[in-house]
Amino acid sequence: MKQIKRELEGELRKAAGMYPVVSVVGPRQSGKTTLVRAVFAEKAYVSLENPDIRAYAVEDPRGFLAEHKEGAILDEVQRVPDLLSYLQEMVDTDRRAGRFVLTGSQHFLMMRDVSQSLAGRTAILSLLPLSLGEIQEDSGLENLDGVIQRGFYPRLHEQQLDPYPVLRDYFQTYVERDVRSLLRVHDLQTFETFVRLCAGRVGQLLNLTSLANDAGISPTTARDWIGLLETSFILFRLMPYHANISKRLIKSPKLYFHDVGLAAFLCGIEEARHLKNHPLRGNLFENMVIADLLKQRFNRGRDNRLCFFRDSTGNEVDLLYPLGPDFLPVEIKAGQTVSQDWLRGLKTFRKVRTDKGPPGLIVYGGKQGQRRTGGTVIPLGMMVQEIRELEENR
Incomplete structure (x- = not known):
């Protein structure tokens, strides 16, 4: 099995040279444990998923940490949130950089505990599933439907597994473990239906009332879920x-999945060929591109400042990617034939924007790049390089 080198490694090493604690958060099976164990191979590894170890950390946190005075990797630390307060005492006594490495697969819960206990003592990095750049060398992007259906969880690529049963098991495990531990969801079948309805709405404006009605739950429950x-x-x-512009803009957010393969599975797509004429193919392609650009920012230790533009008359730009103080407008089209109509949203945004940012970019499902008036058209495989060059020149 070949392990794929992760782009976050450089930021991880840098953070470990600056802070006594480094926290890596991300989805289950995104490769957090593999990454931190490879980078910090000399450190003791402790999994708090293990019931016996977890009971020890809960019942005697000082005794547990005393066994790791020189530091350790504490995996899935959100399982023992109170441990962070005791860890604070320990690192305040000895502020050596890179002493403890924490991982967690529950973002906001962990962030809250970290902000209370380890503020100013830890760097927080996010590791999402593989990026396009990380799979491009090994897998290529020739079969876009295959890339969408497979998704980006490392195990699928490193072991070349059939994605459908792996994603099915992933979702069932998530529902059985994380949903039960995070929220008292009494009707798991209704929750599963709700998640599938969310997958069917990728790339669409979030309407909580409509989503709740379709799932047979209240809008308050939909918001909680x-x-x-x-x-x-x-x-x-x-x-x-x-x-600060006079034109009225849409205020509702859009929904996207961190892994497009999981979204495709939840939409009932069992094989890549099922995507060819699927009504959500364009939405899933858009999901893949936006999720990847989020990974590009996280992998370099940057915050999520991605957004989209849409006015009250329906003029829209799929994504605004931050370039310093400016935004790069990005249109995303799964089609292989360039249409002049694709430039309409870019032209509208140029009229209302308050910065003097770069011209627009169109990422599409074709293979040839084009320099057009009002926007540069590029295939998916060129996207990361094009944006990196724009960032370097800002």
Whole structure:
């Protein structure tokens, strides 16, 4: 089995040279444990998923930490949140950089505990599933439907597994473990239906009332469940662009999944060929591109400042990617034939933007790049390089 080198490694090593604690958060099976154990091979490894070890850490946190005075990797630390207060005492006494490495697969829960106990003592990095750049060398991007259906969890690529049963088991394990531990969901079948309804809405404006009605739950429950899905890195909300402009803008966010393969599975796509004429193919392609650009920022230790533009008349730009103080407008199209109509949203955004940012970019499902008036058209395989060059020149 070949392990894929992760782009976050450089930021991880840098953070370990600056802070006594480094925290790596991300979805289950995104490769957190593999990464930190490879980078910090000399450190003791402790999994708090192990019931016996977890009981020890809960019942005698000082005794547990005393066994690791020189530091350790504490995996899935959100399982023992009170441990962080005792860890604070320990690192305040000895502020050596890179002493403890924490991982967690529950984002906001862990962030809250870290902010209370380890503020100023830890760097927090996010590791999402593999990026396009990380799989491109080994797998290539020739078969886009295959890339979408497989998704980006490392195990699928490193072991060349059939994605459908792996993603099915992943989702069932998530429901049985994380959902039960994070929220008292009494009707798991209704929750599963709700998640599938979310997958069918990728790339669409979030309408909680409509989503709740379709799932047969209250809007309040729908809001709580969306929060749960964000907490455990299943999906994220892309927020709308706001600026001091007179034109009325849409205020609702859009829904996207951190892994497009999981979204495709939840939409009932069992094989790549099922995507060819699927009505959500364009939405899933868009999901893949936006999730990848989020990974590009996280892998370099940057915050999520991605957003989208849409006005009240329906003019839209799929993504605004931050370039310093400016935004790069990005249109995302799964089609292989370039249409002049694809430039409409870019032209509208140029009229209302408050910065003097770069011209637009169109990422599409074709293979040839084009320099057009009002926007540069590039295939998916060129996207990361194109944006990196733009960032270097800003």
